[in-house]
Amino acid sequence: MRAGPLRVLQVSSTDLAGGRFNGHAIGPRLTQRGIQSRMLVWNRQSQDATVRAFLPLRGARRMNAWLGRMERARSIHARLQYQSFLLAAHPWFREADVVHYHLIHDGWFSLDALPFLTRRKPSLWTWHDPWIMTGHCIYPLGCGRWRTGCGACPDLTLPFAMRRDRTADQHRWKQGVVGRSRVEVILASRHMQAMAEASPIARGLSTHLLPFGVDLDFFTPGDVAAARARLGIRPDRVVIGFRGAAENMFKGGDLVIEALRGLPAELAEKLCLLSTHAHGQTLPFVDRHQVVELGWNTDPLLVRDSLLAADFFVMPSRAEAFGMMAIEAMACGKPVIVTDGTSLPEVTQAPEIGIAVPAGDVPALTAAILRLIQNPYERAARGAAGRALAEARYGEAGFADGLATLYRGAVVRRGAAP
Amino acid sequence: MKTLLLTDIPPCTNYTAGIVTAQMCRAVPAGQLAVFNVQNPHLTPELCADLAQLPMVTVHKPNEFGVRRWRGLPITTLGQTAVEFRKRMLRLRPIIAQALEFGRAQEVDNLWCVLQGQTMLRLALPVARGLGVPLRLHLWDPLEWWHRAHRVDRLNAWLDRRLFDRVMRAGESCASASWAMTEHFARRYGLRGEPVIAALDTPVQRRPEPVLHRPDTLTIGMAGQFYAEAEWLTLVSALTHAKWRVAGRTVRLLAMGGSPPPGAIPSENLDFRGWQPQAEVVRLLAEEADLLYCGYPFGAEMEQVSRLSFPSKLPTYFAAGRPVLFHGRADSSPATYLARRAAAWIVAQPDAASLHSALLNLAEDEAAFARFARAASAAFEADFTLETQRAAVRRFLGL
Numbered sequence: 001m002r003a004g005p006l007r008v009l010q011v012s013s014t015d016l017a018g019g020r021f022n023g024h025a026i027g028p029r030l031t032q033r034g035i036q037s038r039m040l041v042w043n044r045q046s047q048d049a050t051v052r053a054f055l056p057l058r059g060a061r062r063m064n065a066w067l068g069r070m071e072r073a074r075s076i077h078a079r080l081q082y083q084s085f086l087l088a089a090h091p092w093f094r095e096a097d098v099v100h101y102h103l104i105h106d107g108w109f110s111l112d113a114l115p116f117l118t119r120r121k122p123s124l125w126t127w128h129d130p131w132i133m134t135g136h137c138i139y140p141l142g143c144g145r146w147r148t149g150c151g152a153c154p155d156l157t158l159p160f161a162m163r164r165d166r167t168a169d170q171h172r173w174k175q176g177v178v179g180r181s182r183v184e185v186i187l188a189s190r191h192m193q194a195m196a197e198a199s200p201i202a203r204g205l206s207t208h209l210l211p212f213g214v215d216l217d218f219f220t221p222g223d224v225a226a227a228r229a230r231l232g233i234r235p236d237r238v239v240i241g242f243r244g245a246a247e248n249m250f251k252g253g254d255l256v257i258e259a260l261r262g263l264p265a266e267l268a269e270k271l272c273l274l275s276t277h278a279h280g281q282t283l284p285f286v287d288r289h290q291v292v293e294l295g296w297n298t299d300p301l302l303v304r305d306s307l308l309a310a311d312f313f314v315m316p317s318r319a320e321a322f323g324m325m326a327i328e329a330m331a332c333g334k335p336v337i338v339t340d341g342t343s344l345p346e347v348t349q350a351p352e353i354g355i356a357v358p359a360g361d362v363p364a365l366t367a368a369i370l371r372l373i374q375n376p377y378e379r380a381a382r383g384a385a386g387r388a389l390a391e392a393r394y395g396e397a398g399f400a401d402g403l404a405t406l407y408r409g410a411v412v413r414r415g416a417a418p
Numbered sequence: 419m420k421t422l423l424l425t426d427i428p429p430c431t432n433y434t435a436g437i438v439t440a441q442m443c444r445a446v447p448a449g450q451l452a453v454f455n456v457q458n459p460h461l462t463p464e465l466c467a468d469l470a471q472l473p474m475v476t477v478h479k480p481n482e483f484g485v486r487r488w489r490g491l492p493i494t495t496l497g498q499t500a501v502e503f504r505k506r507m508l509r510l511r512p513i514i515a516q517a518l519e520f521g522r523a524q525e526v527d528n529l530w531c532v533l534q535g536q537t538m539l540r541l542a543l544p545v546a547r548g549l550g551v552p553l554r555l556h557l558w559d560p561l562e563w564w565h566r567a568h569r570v571d572r573l574n575a576w577l578d579r580r581l582f583d584r585v586m587r588a589g590e591s592c593a594s595a596s597w598a599m600t601e602h603f604a605r606r607y608g609l610r611g612e613p614v615i616a617a618l619d620t621p622v623q624r625r626p627e628p629v630l631h632r633p634d635t636l637t638i639g640m641a642g643q644f645y646a647e648a649e650w651l652t653l654v655s656a657l658t659h660a661k662w663r664v665a666g667r668t669v670r671l672l673a674m675g676g677s678p679p680p681g682a683i684p685s686e687n688l689d690f691r692g693w694q695p696q697a698e699v700v701r702l703l704a705e706e707a708d709l710l711y712c713g714y715p716f717g718a719e720m721e722q723v724s725r726l727s728f729p730s731k732l733p734t735y736f737a738a739g740r741p742v743l744f745h746g747r748a749d750s751s752p753a754t755y756l757a758r759r760a761a762a763w764i765v766a767q768p769d770a771a772s773l774h775s776a777l778l779n780l781a782e783d784e785a786a787f788a789r790f791a792r793a794a795s796a797a798f799e800a801d802f803t804l805e806t807q808r809a810a811v812r813r814f815l816g817l
Binding site for chain 1: 655659771774782
C-alpha cells in the first residue's frame with residue numbers, strides 16, 4: 001500500500017469560473033482531510049500551483065474550436081474531441097488514486113474517452129446538469145422525451161442547439177458511453193436524483209446524493225450598509241437582488257424583468273434593482289428605480305457584496321440542477337424567491353423558508369416580490385431561517401466530508417489500494 | 419544655459435498643447451529659450467503676446483497621415499509603406515539642417531524636444547547629436563496611438579518603435595503627460611521624469627459652495643474635446659432612459675468646446691456655449707454646473723492611451739471646485755490619480771446604468787458631493803497650479 005495522502009484529480013473545463021462547485025475551491029478543505037486534490041482544466045484561469053492546463057499546446061485550442069464547428073455542422077456534441085484520451089498519459093492522471101470529472105461536456109472532451117479513462121482509475125462524475133440524460137438539451141424543461149430515448153425533438157434550439165434532429169442517435173450514443181464507463185455519479189439534489197432514476201441512460205449506475213457546500217464563514221450575514229456603500233447603493237432603498245443574463249433562458253432573468261414591470265408606480269424612487277451577470281437589462285428602469293448592474297464577474301468579494309446588499313434574492317430559473325446562488329443568498333441571511341419544477345424549492349425548503357412560485361408565472365412572481373418589499377419582518381424571519389438551513393445542510397465542511405468519504409469508498413469499491 | 423525647443427506646435431492660446439507649451443515656456447528665464455517649430459501647415463496657432471520676443475523659426479511638417487493616393491493615383495499598402503519610407507529617408511534632411519543651423523546661431527546648449535508623432539521622433543536624435551547637447555524629451559501621447567490615428571504602415575511603425583527606444587535611452591530627462599507615464603518610462607528606460615500637465619494660474623481658481631446650485635435642476639458640465647465619444651454617448655443614453663431626470667431633478671448639460679456634443683440631446687436639456695477662454699470656462703463650470711463629467715476611453719484599442727495619458731480638462735475641472743464624475747477604466751492613468759486623491763466619483767464600468775447610479779448618488783448624497791468638491795480644490799492646489807508646473811519644468815530642463 002502506498003503511504004501518504006489519497007490523491008484526487010479533478011477534471012473540468014475551467015478552474016475559477018464555477019470554482020465553487022467544480023472541485024477548485026474545495027481543495028484546501030480536502031487537504032485538511034488527508035486528500036491531495038489537483039486539477040486539470042482546459043482553460044486555466046488561476047495561477048494556482050495545484051491547477052494545470054490540459055494540453056497547453058500551441059494550436060490545440062484553435063484545433064478544438066474547429067472541431068466544435070464540425071460538431072455543430074453534424075449536429076453532435078462532445079464527441080470529436082479525441083484529445084481527451086490523452087488525459088490518461090498525463091502524469092497527474094497516472095499519479096491519481098481517484099479521478100473526479102466535473103464539466104466535461106462543454107466542448108473540449110469527447111465522452112467516447114470516458115470508458116477508456118474510467119477503466120484505468122476509480123472514477124466519480126458530478127452531473128452538474130441533466131445534459132447527459134437528454135438527446136441534446138442541457139435542461140429538457142417540460143419535455144419528457146428524454147425518459148424514452150428522445151427523437152422528434154420539440155425544440156432543437158435549446159442549448160446545445162442542433163441543426164437537424166439527431167437527438168435519438170445522441171441519446172443512444174450517451175447510453176452506450178455511460179453503460180461502458182466504470183463511474184460513480186454524484187448528484188447535488190433529489191430533483192436530479194429523481195431524473196437519474198427515470199433516465200434510461202443512468203440505469204444501473206451507482207449514484208450518490210451530495211449537495212454542494214458553501215463557505216459559511218465567507219457567505220455570512222454581515223455589514224449590509226458597508227456592502228451597499230461599496231456598490232454605491234442609496235441607503236434608503238429596498239434592494240432586489242437577482243441574476244441577470246437574458247441570454248441564458250434557463251436562468252429566468254427575463255421573467256424578473258417582466259415581473260418588475262408589474263410593480264406599482266408608487267414604489268418609484270424607493271427600490272434598487274441589483275443584478276449580476278448582465279449589463280443593459282434593467283436600464284429601462286432608471287427612470288423609476290436605482291439600477292446597479294454588476295455584470296459577469298468572478299470576484300468572490302463582489303459576489304458576496306451583491307448578496308449582502310440585497311434585501312432579498314430572486315432566482316426564477318426555468319431549470320436548475322441545484323442552485324448555488326440561492327444557497328449563498330440564504331447563507332448571507334437573505335430570503336429567496338424561486339420557481340417550482342426545479343431543484344430550487346427543494347434546496348431552499350419552500351414554502352417554509354424559500355418562496356416558490358409557479359414556473360413562468362409572471363403575476364405570481366410580481367406578487368411574491370411585492371410581498372417581500374412590503375414585509376420587512378417576513379424578510380428578516382425567512383432570512384434567519386435560510387441561514388440556519390445553510391448551516392444545517394450546506395456547509396462546505398460537510399460537503400468536503402462527503403467528498404472524502406466518496407473518494408475513499410470509490411477506491412475500496414474498485415479494490416485498488418492507494 | 420540656453421534651450422532650443424523643438425516642437426510641432428508653438429506656444430499659443432488656441433490649442434491645448436500650445437497653451438501648455440506656453441505655460442512651460444514662461445517657466446524658462448528670459449533670453450534662455452529659442453523655438454524651432456515644425457508645424458502642420460493646416461494649423462493656425464494664435465501666438466502669445468507675452469512670448470513674442472522668443473526667437474522662433476517655423477517650417478512645415480510633412481503630412482504624417484498614411485497616404486492612400488500618391489500623385490492622384492490610389493496606392494497599395496506596399497506603396498503606402500514606400501511613400502512613408504521616402505519621407506523617413508529624404509524629407510527630414512532639410513528640416514534637420516535648418517534646425518541645426520538655427521540652434522547653432524542661437525548658441526543653445528540644451529534641447530527640449532516634443533516627441534509627438536513620427537516626424538518629431540525622427541528629428542530628435544539627429545538634432546541633439548548635431549548640436550552636441552543633452553536631449554530632454556517631452557511626451558504627450560503614446561506613439562502607438564499616434565501611429566494608429568494616422569494610419570502609419572506596419573513597417574514604418576515598427577521602425578519608429580525601435581527608434582523610440584533608442585531616443586528614450588539617449589534622453590537626459592523626460593516630461594510626460596501623467597504620473598503613470600512618468601513611472602512607465604522610468605521603469606522601462608531608467609529615464610528621470612517629471613509629469614508636466616496643463617496647469618492654471620491660482621487666481622483663476624473658484625471655490626463655490628459645495629452644494630447643488632438649484633433645487634430642481636442637475637447641471638452636468640463638460641468642457642473640451644469629446645475624445646471619449648462612446649463614453650459620452652453612454653451618458654446620453656443613461657439620461658435618455660431616465661427621461662432626463664435624476665433624483666427628481668431635470669438634467670441640463672452645459673457643454674463648452676470647439677464643437678457641439680454628439681448624441682441625440684433634446685435642445686431644452688443642452689446649453690452649448692462653444693469655445694470659451696480658459697478662465698471663463700472655469701467661471702462658468704463653477705457658477706453654473708453642479709458636477710463635471712470626464713469620460714475616458716474603455717475600448718481595448720485605446721488601452722495604452724488610457725493607461726498612460728491624462729485628460730487636460732481635469733485641472734480645469736479641479737479649478738472650478740465642483741465634484742468630478744470620472745467615467746473610464748479603473749486602471750487608467752486619471753482613475754489611478756483620482757483614486758489616490760479621492761478626488762472624483764469613479765465609474766469604472768462602461769455601462770449606462772452605472773453612470774446613472776453615480777449621478778443619483780452625487781445628486782442625493784450631500785456629504786459625498788461636498789467631499790468630492792473639496793477634494794477637487796485640494797487636488798488643484800497640490801498638483802495643477804502654475805507654480806507647481808514651473809518647478810517641474812525647471813527640473814525637467816535642468817535649470
